[in-house]
Amino acid sequence: MILVTGANGNLGAAALAALRLAGVPAQGGSRTPAGGMRHLDFDDPATLDLRGVTTLLLISAGYAEDDIVLARHAAVLDAAARDGVGHVVYTSLTTAGDHLAFAAAHRATERLIRGSGLPWTILRNGLYAELFGGLLAWTSDGLESPFGDGALAAVARTDLAEAAATVAADPTPHTGLVHDLVGAPITATRVATALAVPHRTLDLAAYRDRLLNTAPGLLPFQPPMLSSIATAVRHGFLSATGPDLPNLLGRPLTDPLAVAVAAASASRRAASG
Numbered sequence: 061m062i063l064v065t066g067a068n069g070n071l072g073a074a075a076l077a078a079l080r081l082a083g084v085p086a087q088g089g090s091r092t093p094a095g096g097m098r099h100l101d102f103d104d105p106a107t108l109d110l111r112g113v114t115t116l117l118l119i120s121a122g123y124a125e126d127d128i129v130l131a132r133h134a135a136v137l138d139a140a141a142r143d144g145v146g147h148v149v150y151t152s153l154t155t156a157g158d159h160l161a162f163a164a165a166h167r168a169t170e171r172l173i174r175g176s177g178l179p180w181t182i183l184r185n186g187l188y189a190e191l192f193g194g195l196l197a198w199t200s201d202g203l204e205s206p207f208g209d210g211a212l213a214a215v216a217r218t219d220l221a222e223a224a225a226t227v228a229a230d231p232t233p234h235t236g237l238v239h240d241l242v243g244a245p246i247t248a249t250r251v252a253t254a255l256a257v258p259h260r261t262l263d264l265a266a267y268r269d270r271l272l273n274t275a276p277g278l279l280p281f282q283p284p285m286l287s288s289i290a291t292a293v294r295h296g297f298l299s300a301t302g303p304d305l306p307n308l309l310g311r312p313l314t315d316p317l318a319v320a321v322a323a324a325s326a327s328r329r330a331a332s333g
Contacts, residue, residue, distance in 0.1 A: 061112050062086040062228050065136065066119035067097055071151065074221030075117060075228070084229045102132035108139035114146045117228045120153075120166065125281050129165040130172075137176050147179045147231040151224060154186045155240050156213075156298050161288035162281075170238075181227055181234040186242035186305075187289065187298065189214035189316035193323025195286070196248055202257035203324065206267035206290035207248040211299040215243030216314035223308040241305040243316045254321045264291055 062079060066072035067088025079086035089100035101107040102121050110116065121132040140148055150173055153166040166184075173180045192214045196203045223241055227234050252259035262270075267290055271283035278286075292298050306313055 062115045062117060063089050063098065063110065063113045064117045064119065064228070065089045065100055065102075066121065068092055068094070069119060071217060071221055071224075072117075072119040074218055075119070075224045078222045078225035079229060082225065082229060084225070086228075100136070102135055105135045105139065108136055110136075110139050110143040110145050113140070113143065115228050115231050116140050116145045116148050117224055118148055118150045120151050120169070122162065122165070123279070126162075126165040126168070130168050133165075133169045134172055137172055137178070141176055141178055145178060147181070147235070148173055148176070149181045149183065149224065149228050149231055149234075151220070152182050152184045154184045154213075154242050154298070155238075156242070156300050157184075157187070157292070159288070159297065160292055161284045179231070179235045181231055181236070182238045183220075183224055183227065184238060184240045185220050186213055186215040186240075188217050188220075189243065189246065189319035190217055190323045192246065192248075192293075192316075193251060193320030193325075194327050195289075196251060196259075196320075196324045196327070197262075198324075198328050199260070202259060203248065203252045203255070204260040204262050205248045206262045206264055206294060208261045208294040209247060209249065210292075210294040210296050211245035211247045212293045213242040213245050213299050213301050214316040214320060215241065215305065216316055216319045219243070219305060219309060219314050223305055226308050239304040239308065240302050241308070242300065242302055243305065243313055244301060245299045246317045246320055250317055251320050251324055254317065255324060264294070 064076045068090040076088045088097040091101045093099045
């Protein structure tokens with residue numbers, strides 16, 4: 061049995077759907093399980109029963125400070141070793157993202173996985189095209205962002221989910237491998253051009269001030285995370301491409317520009333609705 065953690069989240073749900081579409085037996089796990097999912101609360105080790113799991117697709121348990129994320133991952137890896145899980149597939153962060161504010165938790169988790177004694181595969185995911193499009197802010201006359209002319213090798217979430225499902229369905233050939241799963245470079249200007257609106261560059265100080273003082277609903281760790289994405293894209297650190305993702309998929313990548321344009325359009329509708 062393949063078990064997908066975080067199955068109520070976007071990436072986990074899409075990976076679980078991809079496995080089932082391929083006819084591969086798989087179950088979802090979540091802190092708030094529904095529809096036959098297994099109850100898995102990484103903050104409550106008593107819920108981490110992984111008996112009968114042959115492959116654990118470990119979707120990163122982000123949305124917290126690094127110490128909390130690491131404690132969650134350590135707990136599930138301890139349970140995997142105890143319960144005889146056959147293989148761990150972990151969704152990490154692209155190699156080019158080492159300087160991002162949230163990279164440390166991923167790299168520390170990779171270290172835990174390598175030291176667990178379990179067979180493993182690490183999928184270093186690029187940043188979502190959906191995220192890039194959603195971070196472009198609408199103004200009265202177009203779009204603005206802190207990205208300048210910088211490009212991001214963005215990737216559609218569905219492509220990453222399909223790649224994760226492919227590896228989880230047959231992990232043995234990928235044992236001990238790190239796959240760097242990035243997409244094709246896109247820019248904020250190209251998204252704006254596709255939407256027939258101008259793009260204005262916001263300076264990084266103004267962007268940070270907006271995140272800290274006027275962005276609603278952000279958790280304390282999120283402003284530095286988003287600021288680090290902004291400066292990394294702006295200065296060209298996240299634009300490198302690679303063959304791993306199309307090789308795993310066996311097909312061309314989903315166009316990340318189209319995905320980012322759709323996300324930007326959706327955010328405009330949400331803001332006006």
